[in-house]
Amino acid sequence: AGRWHPLALPARAGRTAQWCATARDPRQARAAAPNDERELACYRLDMTREAGRHQRVQVQERARRRIICQERQKRLEEEAKRMADEASSFGPCSSEAAAADVKTDRADESCAEESEDSSASGANAESSEDRRLRPMLRLRLKPKRSKAARVEALRRCTTDHQRRMRVVRMLQSRRQQLEAMPSEDQKALWAAFDRAAADGSSFNDCGEVVLDAANFDQALYELGIRCRTAAERRSIDEVICDAFYEAGVDFLTFSFEVLPRVREALLACRREWLHEYFRMQDLDVSGSLSVEEACAVFDSFVAVDLDEGSCRRIRAKLQLEVEARLDPETGEVCYHAFESIFQLIHEHVERAVRERIAVLEEKEQLGSEELSDNACELVMLGEAFRQADVDEKGGLTSRQMNLLLSEFGMRPGDTEGVTELDRQIRHWTNSASGRCNFRGFLRVLRWARKRLLVAWHGHIKDRFMRLDTDCLGFLQPDNAAQVLRFMGIVPRCREDSAEMQRLIAETVFGTDTGKVSCTDLELLAVQIKQRLKGQQRRRIRRMAETEFGLSQAELTYYAEVFYAADSSTAGIMAEQVASILEVLQLRVDLIEVVHAVARFGFPLTAAEHHAAAVGSGGGPNTADDSSARTQTFTVVDFEGFLRLLMNIVRGAGEV
Numbered sequence: 266a267g268r269w270h271p272l273a274l275p276a277r278a279g280r281t282a283q284w285c286a287t288a289r290d291p292r293q294a295r296a297a298a299p300n301d302e303r304e305l306a307c308y309r310l311d312m313t314r315e316a317g318r319h320q321r322v323q324v325q326e327r328a329r330r331r332i333i334c335q336e337r338q339k340r341l342e343e344e345a346k347r348m349a350d351e352a353s354s355f356g357p358c359s360s361e362a363a364a365a366d367v368k369t370d371r372a373d374e375s376c377a378e379e380s381e382d383s384s385a386s387g388a389n390a391e392s393s394e395d396r397r398l399r400p401m402l403r404l405r406l407k408p409k410r411s412k413a414a415r416v417e418a419l420r421r422c423t424t425d426h427q428r429r430m431r432v433v434r435m436l437q438s439r440r441q442q443l444e445a446m447p448s449e450d451q452k453a454l455w456a457a458f459d460r461a462a463a464d465g466s467s468f469n470d471c472g473e474v475v476l477d478a479a480n481f482d483q484a485l486y487e488l489g490i491r492c493r494t495a496a497e498r499r500s501i502d503e504v505i506c507d508a509f510y511e512a513g514v515d516f517l518t519f520s521f522e523v524l525p526r527v528r529e530a531l532l533a534c535r536r537e538w539l540h541e542y543f544r545m546q547d548l549d550v551s552g553s554l555s556v557e558e559a560c561a562v563f564d565s566f567v568a569v570d571l572d573e574g575s576c577r578r579i580r581a582k583l584q585l586e587v588e589a590r591l592d593p594e595t596g597e598v599c600y601h602a603f604e605s606i607f608q609l610i611h612e613h614v615e616r617a618v619r620e621r622i623a624v625l626e627e628k629e630q631l632g633s634e635e636l637s638d639n640a641c642e643l644v645m646l647g648e649a650f651r652q653a654d655v656d657e658k659g660g661l662t663s664r665q666m667n668l669l670l671s672e673f674g675m676r677p678g679d680t681e682g683v684t685e686l687d688r689q690i691r692h693w694t695n696s697a698s699g700r701c702n703f704r705g706f707l708r709v710l711r712w713a714r715k716r717l718l719v720a721w722h723g724h725i726k727d728r729f730m731r732l733d734t735d736c737l738g739f740l741q742p743d744n745a746a747q748v749l750r751f752m753g754i755v756p757r758c759r760e761d762s763a764e765m766q767r768l769i770a771e772t773v774f775g776t777d778t779g780k781v782s783c784t785d786l787e788l789l790a791v792q793i794k795q796r797l798k799g800q801q802r803r804r805i806r807r808m809a810e811t812e813f814g815l816s817q818a819e820l821t822y823y824a825e826v827f828y829a830a831d832s833s834t835a836g837i838m839a840e841q842v843a844s845i846l847e848v849l850q851l852r853v854d855l856i857e858v859v860h861a862v863a864r865f866g867f868p869l870t871a872a873e874h875h876a877a878a879v880g881s882g883g884g885p886n887t888a889d890d891s892s893a894r895t896q897t898f899t900v901v902d903f904e905g906f907l908r909l910l911m912n913i914v915r916g917a918g919e920v
Contacts, residue, residue: 348426439517453616457487458516475513478505484519489615490527493771500530532608538767539607542566543600545759553597559587559606564807565760567614569800572648575617583610618644629703638711641792645799646710649673650703652806655817660700663690666709668821671828672903674798675713678832682716714791721752721787728752729783739780742773748786753835754794757867757902761797768793805904813911823910827903836869836900838862842909853913865909866901 410418443451461484462474476484485491485501492498508514508523532539545565546558554562563583568576583606590602598606621644625631639646653661653669661669667686670676677686689712693705701709728751732744740748746769756762772789773781781789809815815823830845831837837845839855839862846853853861901909 436517439521442521453488454520457484458519460487473515475515476519477513478509481505489612491615497531497534500534501527504530528608532604538763539604541763543603545763553595553599554603555597556584556587559598559603560584566764569645569803570614570618572621572644575621579610579613579617582613631704635704635707639707642795647703649802650706658700660695660698660702661706662700666690666701668825668828670713671834672798672802674794674834675710676834677716717791718787721790725752725787725790726783729786739782741780742769745769745781745786749790749793752790754790757801761800764796764800765793768796801904805907823907824903827906836902838898838900842901842906851913861909862901863899865905866899868897868899870897
């Protein structure tokens with residue numbers, strides 16, 4: 266009877282109540298048991314009724330709790346399924362076990378809460394027997410891990426969810442940045458990524474195309490990012506190792522994480538000569554440039570590598586970029602913004618040069634020799650060839666070829682060299698049209714370079730051995746600049762000086778030793794001479810058009826008259842300038858001509874003038890007279906002669 270004792274048995278009179286109070290102790294129960302058979306029968310009947318009623322209540326409570334637990338379990342399963350669907354977009358979830366444990370823990374706690382609520386509502390008072398039986402339900406749903414482990418799993422699950430949410434917000438931000446970019450830049454990024462991925466790509470867990478380290482260089486090449494020195498190559502390799510440590514990168518990671526790091530690494534290597542360009546135009550030392558000054562930097566150092574159409578397009582983009590980053594107070598752009606702008610402009614220039622080279626290769630049917638020999642100056646030479654072809658016949662006459670070679674400092678001045686040059690021009694001239702096409706011009710130019718290298722070899726080697734005191738076969742950058750000056754390769758302005766220093770740095774630091782050998786120095790001398798002549802030619806054309814208002818025919822006439830006197834292309838002295846002025850029917854006193862040459866010319870020693878003219882077969886022969894070799898005199902090139910001429914024609918004032 267004690268086993269079926271109800272939770273709340275109504276009080277009975279007499280010995281029945283006393284027995285109920287002590288029914289849990291068997292000895293006391295036997296002592297207090299009623300002796301009257303009738304009373305005992307009534308007691309047993311009451312106990313049977315109360316036990317049946319209590320049993321029915323317990324069955325109902327168990328059924329209700331079971332239904333509530335099933336509903337809670339169903340809701341938890343739906344929530345877990347929803348969380349798994351959200352996590353599937355970010356790859357496999359690393360905390361599935363933790364999520365399962367947390368789900369079980371929540372179910373246990375929910376069941377416990379329901380049991381407590383139902384107990385409070387199902388009975389008016391709780392007995393000690395119910396308190397003893399209540400843990401039995403919890404024993405069936407006992408968790409597999411401790412409470413601390415379950416709390417830690419819940420924390421990890423929450424952290425993973427927060428991390429996924431951060432990734433979602435980051436992706437949304439990057440997509441918004443991509444949409445805000447100009448359409449041209451978006452197309453360039455997608456084109457570079459797709460072309461690099463076409464060479465061999467893989468896929469991530471979400472099925473997206475990713476780049477690996479093998480085809481990452483191809484993507485940089487398509488964007489116009491090219492390494493010029495060994496230091497730049499090492500910087501990019503470090504970025505690649507960090508970015509591709511575990512797996513490939515998708516498009517958004519490539520565009521907004523890896524690519525900015527590559528640009529910053531290249532900018533750190535190129536900051537020195539970019540700062541030099543900035544200082545040349547920052548005449549007031551204010552630390553900022555106006556729109557016109559920033560465009561002047563572009564015209565002086567970048568435009569020489571472009572054709573006319575690409576130059577106008579990229580210059581307009583530069584102007585827009587500078588105007589967008591102007592300081593509202595000063596109306597100028599600071600140095601930090603200048604760096605980032607020109608970093609992007611150089612990428613546009615590289616892409617434009619690559620496209621123009623592809624057009625020239627297809628149009629002129631250029632071979633591998635022409636492309637390899639003129640890899641850096643092909644667009645500049647093609648634009649010069651197009652400008653020299655004033656009648657647009659698709660080729661140059663022998664007279665135009667000689668003038669163009671003189672402008673680049675490659676025309677020989679001695680009789681033997683002139684004879685061989687005429688033979689080369691006739692060989693590459695079309696007999697039907699009597700003109701030489703662009704491919705023939707490149708062949709003639711290649712012959713002129715080889716002849717110049719042969720003529721310079723002895724002089725460069727002699728000066729190289731004098732400066733190589735350690736007999737290691739290498740020179741430092743400062744000594745390399747001395748050799749170039751000895752060969753008459755002297756900058757005519759600050760722009761030429763900065764460009765010359767940049768080319769020397771790219772050649773010297775492009776090697777593993779950080780020094781330059783004699784063979785590399787010979788090739789560097791020819792490259793710098795041709796580069797400086799190309800920049801000077803562009804300055805002359807811009808000056809003649811904007812400052813002097815000369816037509817193309819007038820400029821060509823003055824150039825032919827000047828280079829007829831300057832056969833060595835090393836510059837002419839005052840007596841030769843006076844002779845040219847007489848040919849032009851300008852009567853000027855010789856003393857005035859000397860003063861004008863001193864004003865618009867530049868000083869050279871006899872040794873430097875002879876070394877510069879040795880490749881052309883001209884120049885004063887002072888090799889045996891050491892005192893005469895140190896003598897300094899002033900010469901004027903075509904740019905200085907044109908300024909001198911316009912100053913004389915206009916009568917007064919400096920031009």
